[in-house]
Amino acid sequence: MSDRSNPVLARTPPQILGPFYPIARTPELGGDLTRHGGGKASGTVLYLSGRVTTVAGDPVPDAQIEIWQANANGRYDHPGDENPAPLDPHFAGYGLLRTDADGRYAAKTIRPIAYPVAPGVIRPAHIHFMVTSRTERLVTQMYFSGDAYNAIDPFLASARRKDALIVTPFPAGRADDPGAEMAEFNIVIGA
Template sequence: MNDVVTDSQSAAAILPGTPPQILGPFYPFMHTPTDSGDLTGGGRALGTVLYLSGRILARDGQPVAGASVEVWQANAGGRYTHPNDDNTAAPLDENFHGFAVTTTDGEGRYAFKTVRPAAYPAAPGRWRPAHIHFCVTSRHERLVTQMYFKGDAYNETDSWLNSASRKDLLIVDPTPAVGKEPNALAVTFDIVLMRA
């Protein structure tokens, strides 16, 4: 049987899919995600404010509208609001809501205001680099992944990041957030679904 590839089909597969990552042990199943877009409690949370935004895309570059985008993360000290997180050396932050959800707009865009998370000890002698967890759900796919930060020394040793087929697709490099609070950072993290 001949495979007939049309121009539209060959042009469709152009973007690499975002690699999946583990859900991890700290998914906040016992909490309700905030849908306000603001994890910082109106800017009261400790740490460096991070404006996190991006687009959910199909492999042909088309935006995925109406996708659910969930994020969860440690606070600026490296602690999750989760009963299994026993990293008591890092205090909880009552103003930080480390679990949020939103829905992409017609151009596939999402946006959150959060804080830059810290690295945390995953086991004796083993640290995880700073990261933010994502779960993206479209009509045809659910992708669980993690976003990491350029320059984190633990990026070199983290088994989960280094298990990714393209770790470069999971590492972002924040820049100063223009027109926002002093020292705030901004970052863009686009996510490409394989079967959007």
């Protein structure tokens, strides 16, 4: 157990919930968002994993993690998304995970792309997270390094530490899933 009076990690910055939280959908359980409806989602597979800890560095076990995102075309499966890009019937778009005893989580998803939110306004690619522990809830977003829209996104700019929200995917190197990428997104909450 770490010394709670001596924080060693900075909290992950919060972000807005956004308009496309999937209030009317049932989340995919089990961590694989890429095999919905009996087929394979299009796009680059992203093996996403990380650890939820407290500011003292202690694991947060049994935390609930909701993730939701646009598909490989930049479209949310949400009635409020007016982007004409096509839906993907094989992409779940919304997953529900739990951290293990060491605070770790894992998901298999699709790398989203940037999408339009208004004429002339594009949001960089991102994945929304809502982390709920026994005592705390964090709503945030994870971004991808190298996205040209990161530099002009007002929501990412609102984060006190932008770097804490940006991951750098790299090749997963899996013979069973050529072309797949992996990324690690660690999350620090209060307790």
